[in-house]
Amino acid sequence: MLQTLPLEYYLILSSIIFCIGAFGVLTRRNAIVVFMCIELMLNAVNLTLVAFSSYLGDSAGQIFVFFVMTVAAAEAAVGLAIILALFRTHKTVYVDDVHSMRW
Amino acid sequence: MSLTVIAFVIFAVGAIATAILMITRSNAIPAALCLIAHFFCLSGLYLTLQAAFLATLQILVYAGAIMVLVVFVIMLLNLHSEAPSTQYPRFRMLAGILITGILALELTGLAIHHGTGLNELPAVASIVGSAHELGRVLYTDYLFPFEAVSLLLLAAIVGAVVLAKRTLED
Missing domain, CATH: 1.20.120.1200 (NADH-ubiquinone/plastoquinone oxidoreductase chain 6, subunit NuoJ)
Incomplete structure (x- = not known):
């Protein structure tokens, strides 16, 4: 049986999670769920960064995860404020009902 | 195992x-x-x-x-x-499956094909992941990005307050 974990296992796992998130972004209508799917994709990339950082013994990857988390927090604040403003002006959070800027 | x-x-x-x-x-x-x-x-x-x-x-x-x-x-x-989409629901699902399938094949293919040759965690991994080592690196080598990211957070707070105000016209 398997005794140690090759790095590829983590890479494959994170690519699967990334693709699940991408599928959610493409198919869901609710802006909040789309937003949560983007968080899912960000976390898949974080997993790759942490895996490389640990296997190479270099802390730079884990520092990048800090910055990704900070940017995700900023994104959460601004993104949710945009969704709130959208709901207030258009009375909907479904992304395909909002077409005032579509050609 | x-x-x-x-x-x-x-x-x-x-x-x-x-x-x-x-x-x-x-x-x-x-x-x-x-x-x-x-x-x-x-x-x-x-x-x-x-x-x-x-x-x-x-x-x-x-x-x-x-x-x-x-x-x-x-x-x-x-x-x-959430009600199903009124505009081309089947096309939307098909496009999602197609794009995600290609993306999954590319990513996993990349990970499998180009083997990294790293099969186990080195002994330094627990030191690298500790709060002590991460704090040292963050406040020495990455001090400028750290300050830049704090500015980004400030901008995000101001942006969120402006966007979430009651009326957008004022």
């Missing part, structure tokens, strides 16, 4: 299962709860990688702070279950 391998299998299956559950929930609150469970599984995966400090941060910042914000907004909006 070693304990790390068992933990990896459990958390990996949990992470994929909660991710799939999340994107298939029609209501936003169960989706948010699945995402929180997903973050806990990811935190366990960080522990198998000896990144103890990031595992703590994952729960504190993501499952704690960011998801509370999301749940708050869902509560404010008082949404019902």
Whole structure:
């Protein structure tokens, strides 16, 4: 049986999670769920960064995860404020009902 | 099988299962709860990688702070279950499966084809992932990005306040 974990296992796992998130972004209508799917994709990339950082013994990857988390927090604040403003002006959070800027 | 391998299998299956559950929930609150469970599984995966400090941060910042914000907004909006799309629902699903399938093939193919040759964690991994070492690197080598990112957070706070104000016209 398997005794140690090759790095590829983590890479494959994170690519699967990334693709699940991408599928959610493409198919869901609710802006909040789309937003949560983007968080899912960000976390898949974080997993790759942490895996490389640990296997190479270099802390730079884990520092990048800090910055990704900070940017995700900023994104959460601004993104949710945009969704709130959208709901207030258009009375909907479904992304395909909002077409005032579509050609 | 070693304990790390068992933990990896459990958390990996949990992470994929909660991710799939999340994107298939029609209501936003169960989706948010699945995402929180997903973050806990990811935190366990960080522990198998000896990144103890990031595992703590994952729960504190993501499952704690960011998801509370999301749940708050869902509560404010008082949404019902998501109805299927009125514009080309089948085409939308097909496009999603096609694009995601190609992306998955490329990513996993890349990971398998170009083997990294790294088969086990080095002994320094637990030192690299400790709060002591990460703090030292963050406040010496990455001091300027750290300050820049604090400015970004300030800008985001101001932006959120402006956007969430009652009236947009004033």
